[in-house]
Amino acid sequence: MNNKKWVNWAIELQSLAQAGLTYGHDVYDQERYERIREISAEIMAYQNDIPLEKVKDLFCNESGYQTPKLDTRAAIFKDNQILLVKENNGKWSLPGGWVDVNLSVKQNTIKEVKEEAGLDVIADRIIAVQDRAQHNVPIYAYGVCKIFVLCYEIGGKFEKNVETVESRYFDEDHIPELSTEKNNEEQIHMCFEAYRHPNWKTLFD
Known part of the structure; x- marks a missing residue:
C-alpha cells in the first residue's frame, strides 16, 4: 500500500511537470519543471527497483497534456x-x-x-x-x-x-x-x- 502511494505521488508529479513544460514560458520555471520530472522518475525507479534510464524512457518521453x-x-x-x-x-x-x-x-x-x-x-x-x-x-x-x-x-x-x-x-x-x-x-x-x-x-x- 505504501509503495502504491509513492507511485501515485510520482505519477502526479510527472503529470504536473509535463503540463508545466507544455504551457509554461518562463525559462527558469522550465528548468524547475524539468527537475520535478526527474525527481518523479527517480521516485518511480527507487520504489520499483527499475533502472532510472528505463523509467525516464517510459515516463518522461511525451509532450503536451498527459492523458491515459x-x-x-x-x-x-x-x-x-x-x-x-x-x-x-x-x-x-x-x-x-x-x-x-x-x-x-x-x-x-x-x-x-x-x-x-x-x-x-x-x-x-x-x-x-x-x-x-x-x-x-x-x-x-x-x-x-x-x-x-x-x-x-x-x-x-x-x-x-x-x-x-x-x-x-x-x-x-x-x-x-x-x-x-x-x-x-x-x-x-x-x-x-x-x-x-x-x-x-x-x-x-
Whole structure:
C-alpha cells in the first residue's frame, strides 16, 4: 500500500511537470519543471527497483497534456470457450495492444486480432472500459484505459509471429497461466459473463 502511494505521488508529479513544460514560458520555471520530472522518475525507479534510464524512457518521453494510453483486448468465443494467445514468455493473454494513433478502437481491435491470432473478426460491442491501475499489476508509470471488446470470428487461421507462438480456445474452468499485467482471471470471467448475457451493459470505472 505504501509503495502504491509513492507511485501515485510520482505519477502526479510527472503529470504536473509535463503540463508545466507544455504551457509554461518562463525559462527558469522550465528548468524547475524539468527537475520535478526527474525527481518523479527517480521516485518511480527507487520504489520499483527499475533502472532510472528505463523509467525516464517510459515516463518522461511525451509532450503536451498527459492523458491515459488506450489498450484494446478482444474477447472471441467459440463453443463457449474463449480465445487466448500464447506469448513468447509462455503466458497467455487476450489478443490486443496499444491503440495506434491513426486507428479507431474498433479498427485497432480487429488489427490486433489479425496480427496476434491470425483471425478475421467482427468487433461487436464493448464489454468494459477499465482503469488499469484498479485491476492489474504491476502499476505502470502512466495511466492506461483498457477496453475489452466482444468479437466474433469470421475467418482466418493462426500463424506463428513475433508476438505469439500459439492460439487456442479455453473453457472457463481451465484458464492457463495468464500474462496478468495485460489480463487477469477476473477480467477473463467478466468476458465470459458478457458473452453469456445478450443484454450486457458496458462496465466502466
